[in-house]
Amino acid sequence: MNEISPIDERSAEYAVSPIFLERWSPRAYDGQPMPEDKLLTVLEAAHWAPSAYNVQPWRFIYAIKGTPEFDRMLDLLVEFNQGWAKNAGALVFIVSKTHSAPPGAAEETPNYSHSFDAGSAWGLMSIQAQILGYHAHGMTGLKFDKIPETLNIPEGYRVEAASAIGTQAAPDVLPEALRKNEVPSKRRPLDEVVFKGVFAAE
Numbered sequence: 001m002n003e004i005s006p007i008d009e010r011s012a013e014y015a016v017s018p019i020f021l022e023r024w025s026p027r028a029y030d031g032q033p034m035p036e037d038k039l040l041t042v043l044e045a046a047h048w049a050p051s052a053y054n055v056q057p058w059r060f061i062y063a064i065k066g067t068p069e070f071d072r073m074l075d076l077l078v079e080f081n082q083g084w085a086k087n088a089g090a091l092v093f094i095v096s097k098t099h100s101a102p103p104g105a106a107e108e109t110p111n112y113s114h115s116f117d118a119g120s121a122w123g124l125m126s127i128q129a130q131i132l133g134y135h136a137h138g139m140t141g142l143k144f145d146k147i148p149e150t151l152n153i154p155e156g157y158r159v160e161a162a163s164a165i166g167t168q169a170a171p172d173v174l175p176e177a178l179r180k181n182e183v184p185s186k187r188r189p190l191d192e193v194v195f196k197g198v199f200a201a202e
């Protein structure tokens with residue numbers, strides 16, 4: 001249970017591991033640099049995600065708070081995200097390789113699931129962060145046009161998202177308008193998203 005923002009609001013219809021309810025995406029971080037070994041532990045977990053043909057299309061580019069690389073990455077977020085993510089302990093950009101050679105193939109062809117697999121890796125990243133007492137917060141509010149050049153990302157990679165990671169702080173580190181949002185969100189009822197047999201019309 002998190003003392004800064006209780007997760008009481010969250011409940012599951014089936015008995016999932018509490019870690020799934022405890023994981024959420026705060027914006028209030030304490031500004032402390034994340035120890036690099038902890039961040040690498042989080043990225044190690046991400047990299048154990050499954051992927052089609054085990055091609056592992058994800059790539060992660062990270063920076064620790066307090067370094068010039070962090071400031072450079074922060075500048076790649078839209079203004080709104082910069083406002084809160086500046087206090088994260090680390091930033092990670094997640095990119096995926098769009099083409100790969102399936103087993104036995106000599107040539108690389110478009111990999112149908114490169115984004116899906118990278119998203120799966122981010123999911124594991126966020127859970128490992130939670131297990132270590134940190135919180136990850138995904139972002140696609142990014143300056144996508146500037147990212148490849150600034151981060152030296154070659155052709156053939158899609159910028160998927162970025163993630164802030166750090167130690168949660170009390171909401172008062174945030175601008176007034178954002179404080180009320182510092183509570184874990186709920187989910188739709190399960191039967192709105194899970195269908196037995198065939199897709200059920202909405």
Ligand SMILES: Cc1cc2nc3c(=O)[nH]c(=O)nc-3n(C[C@H](O)[C@H](O)[C@H](O)COP(=O)(O)O)c2cc1C
Nearest residue numbers: 023024025026081137138139140141142161184185
């Ligand atoms: C791919 C992705 C992109 C997101 N982009 C942003 C963003 O740019 N800014 C932001 O404040 N939150 C962003 N979020 C956070 C979501 O709003 C948040 O995950 C969602 O409301 C569910 O809340 P929870 O993660 O606390 O359970 C993003 C999350 C994901 C997974």
